[in-house]
Amino acid sequence: QVQLVESAGGLVQAGGSLRLSCAASGLTFISYDMGWFRQAPGKEREFVAAIKWSGGATKYADSVKGRFTISRDNAKNNVYLQMNRLKPEDTASYYCTARRGSYVSIQGDDYDYWGQGTQVTVSS
Numbered sequence: 001q002v003q004l005v006e007s008a009g010g011l012v013q014a015g016g017s018l019r020l021s022c023a024a025s026g027l028t029f030i031s032y033d034m035g036w037f038r039q040a041p042g043k044e045r046e047f048v049a050a051i052k053w054s055g056g057a058t059k060y061a062d063s064v065k066g067r068f069t070i071s072r073d074n075a076k077n078n079v080y081l082q083m084n085r086l087k088p089e090d091t092a093s094y095y096c097t098a099r100r101g102s103y104v105s106i107q108g109d110d111y112d113y114w115g116q117g118t119q120v121t122v123s124s
Helices: none
Strands: 003-006 010-013 018-025 033-039 046-051 058-060 068-073 078-083 092-099 118-123
Touching (some): 018 033, 046 078, 058 068
């Protein structure tokens, strides 16, 4: 049984930082590209960042480029999202995802497994 478990999010002031982690189990982690998506109330789910199984390639949404960094530790089966210079518009539920594919995808429908999500709230 595949499980993706995100760390607790939290409440942070604008300009602050937060690091999310996601622990994967029940899959061969090194075979999967990993991603983060988010969804704010009343809005569609959107891509945030993704990383290739090897860590050799990453993709970011334009809205987070230069502020967020995705990384992974294949020895620990973890993927991370370091979020800096947070803005109120980053407030959303953040979801960890896993995909077995030949390229790093930014499409949510391409991902095979999803975590339960964790809430990040950025106050102004």
